[in-house]
Amino acid sequence: MARIYRDSYGIPHVRGADVLDLAHGQGRACAHDRAWQLEWLRRRATGTTAELVGAGGEPWDRFAASAQVGETARRAFEGLDEEFRAFVTAYVDGVNAGLAEAEGTAVELAELGATAQPWEPWVPLGAFHAQQVLFGTLGSQLWHRRLREVLGDDAHLLEREDEHSAGSNAWAVGGGRTASGRPMVGGDPHRTFESPGVYHQVRLVCDDPDDRLDVAGFSFCGTPGVQHFAHAGDVAWAITNAMADYQAVDAVGPDHDGPTFAPGLGYRGASETLGDLGFAALLPLLRARTADDVDAAFDHWVEPVNNLVVADVLGTVRYRLAGKVPTRDADGGWTGWLADVHREDAGPDGHVVTANERRGPQSADVGTWFASAHRARRIDELLEGGPDGGGGFAPADFERIHNDTLLGDVETLRPLLPEALRDWDGRMDAESVEAGAFAAWRSALVRRIAEDAAFDGLRAPAPDPLLQPWFDVTTSVGLALPSLVAAGTPFGIDVPALARLAEDDVADAPPTPWGATHRFAPTHVFDTVRHAPLPPEVPDPGLSGDQDCVRCVGSLPGITDAGYRGSVARYVWDLADRAAGGWVVPMGASGRPGDDHHVDQLPVWAEGRLAPILSDWSALTETGR
Known part of the structure; x- marks a missing residue:
């Protein structure tokens, strides 16, 4: 059985004999930390939140059923190759084992007189989809439709980055501009602050001599592996929301039998259309050694459509668009998927920045509403200016960028x-x-x-x-x-x-x-x-x-x-030495109120600092939980 270690912040470091053992251990560790959150995510995926919390859950449950959130997740799970299904299933087996071990520890479930129920193998896909589906453009499309109906040509004055969307900052610099001579990646995702937090920090180590890996990153609670932000030793990556139009809401008649959003409104999403949630990217990401490996893994990605920043020890620093963006005819009908994925590489003396902004002419094929260019311009300005005191960038300089308040x-x-x-x-x-x-x-x-x-x-x-x-x-x-x-x-x-x-x-x-x-x-x-x-x-x-x-x-x-x-995580990935960087979340590793690690990262995060990324096993404590 996978061994679970903890650092001084309670962050799990999971060590498995092979990737299935590792997935099982990750699921156990997540359940030990987030039993309530996992039960809530399961109910979101299955559209049964009202059974737990009453009428307040009914709007979501209606949407989950009409938009076919669970059905899409089941289709996507069945569409995975055998190896990937086994990986997800091993994670679910670990979740269920951990929930049994953690029974009685969730304050919320005790308050409701409920217990966490076992997960089915498809539920991680449903939990992930439920966390992401409203961070697309569904609400924005309908609101902007009303703006145009009421305000006419001046509606654009109220069109802006949606406050409910998932934004982010991400940047990378080449080794020619760092103190170590190796690239560095920094950034932070922006979402609504939630308790418990959406991300679970984790380090995943596999000792299989034919499949060795050692990855530290942020995982969506309830999802195996790491998805958007991670350091795999020789390569590190990060994403921002590309603000893409990969969802559509259309007027439909009473005979419409597909996904809907509200009465008379049909819903189309990339995942629903393809029956795919991008989980085929997860194992290749864990196994990635180069920027090309990460790039290839994200070929499997579906949604949310992201801007990817990736760098490796070979010196590559790259931006690419990742995800499925529909192409459209003159009437807005979907005709296929954008095939000309935009990429750009920066040299050793260059850098790349993405912060949800319009990136140039290519953005016209991606989306309609983008964030103000200020964050991207400001980060670019700070990188162009170099670190305080000259020399090359070090992790502390990236922390200062995180903390810029202009x-x-x-x-x-x-x-x-x-x-x-x-x-x-x-x-x-x-x-x-x-x-x-x-x-x-x-x-x-x-x-x-x-x-x-x-x-x-x-x-x-x-x-x-x-x-x-x-x-x-x-x-x-x-x-x-x-x-x-x-x-x-x-x-x-x-x-x-x-x-x-x-x-x-x-x-x-x-x-x-x-x-x-x-x-x-x-x-x-x-x-x-x-x-x-x-x-x-x-x-x-x-x-x-x-x-x-x-x-x-x-x-x-x-x-x-x-x-x-705001920033629901911050990180600095140093390709010269992972331990030289850092990571932090707004609250802590544990989702249990009163636990020592429930809010122990909050002072660090609020002060704009990073917690250490520990690699030395002697500095960790084996807990089994």
């Missing part, structure tokens, strides 16, 4: 700022009173703009309760504020006049540092569907950064300053 598009807003803020440096630092004053003024301005009658036609309920967050007018105005300000008088709204009124709104507010209101605010299932207390509470440190900073900790101007979304 707010994108602040110059667009500066002419409207209150006089006292005209010389503010634009940095959203937790201790900054100026950043706090700016945020208060910004929220007041957003609320005044959102109240305008020009948007009354947008205020109808969403087509389905599950989509309501996409259809909030104040949220949309807040995220599109720079575009609205740049337009001068959008929709006939005198924005400069409202900016002066917003200044009056906050004139008597006491000086407040940004971190006093911009605090860590993860969501838990009980918060949204059951409204029951779950002790002990998660600490809520004040945070630097904001939605359009490299240090992404998103707030919702006009609604809340709380940090609801």
Whole structure:
């Protein structure tokens, strides 16, 4: 049986005799740490959350059934080659063994009077799909459709990166620009903060002399192997959301028998169309030794469509698009799949950056709505400028990039700022009173703009309760504020006049540092569907950064300053020495409230530091759990 070791943060290091033994061990370790989360994911995959939490689960269960989430996962599992099915099945066997060993440890299940149920072999695919399906463009498509119906040609002023999408930063530099002479990769994925966190840090080691591997990375809870961010010794990789249009919502009649999203709305997704969830990439990724190996593994990827950054000890530094993007005819019908995958290599003195931005003419074939280019431009600027003090980049320099708090598009807003803020440096630092004053003024301005009658036609309920967050007018105005300000008088709204009124709104507010209101605010299932207390509470440190900073900790101007979304992991992969890099998640390895490793990484993450990646087995403790 695979042996499970833990470091000082409780992060599992799993050592197996072969890849099936290793998968079994990974499943056991995940179940020991995340029994509640695994049960919730299983119910999401099977569309049975309401059986556990009541009416609050019904919107998801309806969607999971109509969009055929579980059916797609079953088809994808049956479509895997025998070796890959055996790999996933071994993981599920480990999950079930671990759940039996961890019975009674999940506070949430005890509160509900429930126990975790065994997984079927297809469930990892369903759990993965359920975690990703609403991070595509479904909600955005319907919201933007309403924008165009109500606002006409000016609708583009409210079109922006979807606050519910999965963004990220990722970059790599060639060995000619590092202190070690080997490439380095850095970055962080951006999603809604959840408790427990979506990622499970893990190191996976296989001792089979014919199949040796040693990979450290982040795994989606409930999914075997590592998917998006990992260091395999000789090669390391990372991704960002490519913001691709690989989903579609179409009006359909009563005889439609395919996936649906809401009454009268048919749903098409790359995975549903192909019956494939990309799991054939997982074993090749674990076995990868070069950038070419990782590149070839991602040929199997389906969705989410990603921008891949990969580097290896041979000096390769590469960007590529990974995933299935449909090609379309003039009427929007799908005609096939984009075959001309864009790639670019950087030399030893070069670098690559991706941050959900439009990447050039090739992006027209990929998607419609992209993130502001600020994060990508800012990272590129910091890499071009080189490390502080000169020389080559070291891991500490990448940490500084992670922590850059310069707010994108602040110059667009500066002419409207209150006089006292005209010389503010634009940095959203937790201790900054100026950043706090700016945020208060910004929220007041957003609320005044959102109240305008020009948007009354947008205020109808969403087509389905599950989509309501996409259809909030104040949220949309807040995220599109720079575009609205740049337009001068959008929709006939005198924005400069409202900016002066917003200044009056906050004139008597006491000086407040940004971190006093911009605090860590993860969501838990009980918060949204059951409204029951779950002790002990998660600490809520004040945070630097904001939605359009490299240090992404998103707030919702006009609604809340709380940090609801942002970096759900950070990492630096050093190809010269894995232990020289680092990794961190916002909470901890354990999903059990009160456990020593439930929130022990939170102070490290909140301070913008990284936890060590340990490779020395003598520094680990064998636990069996």
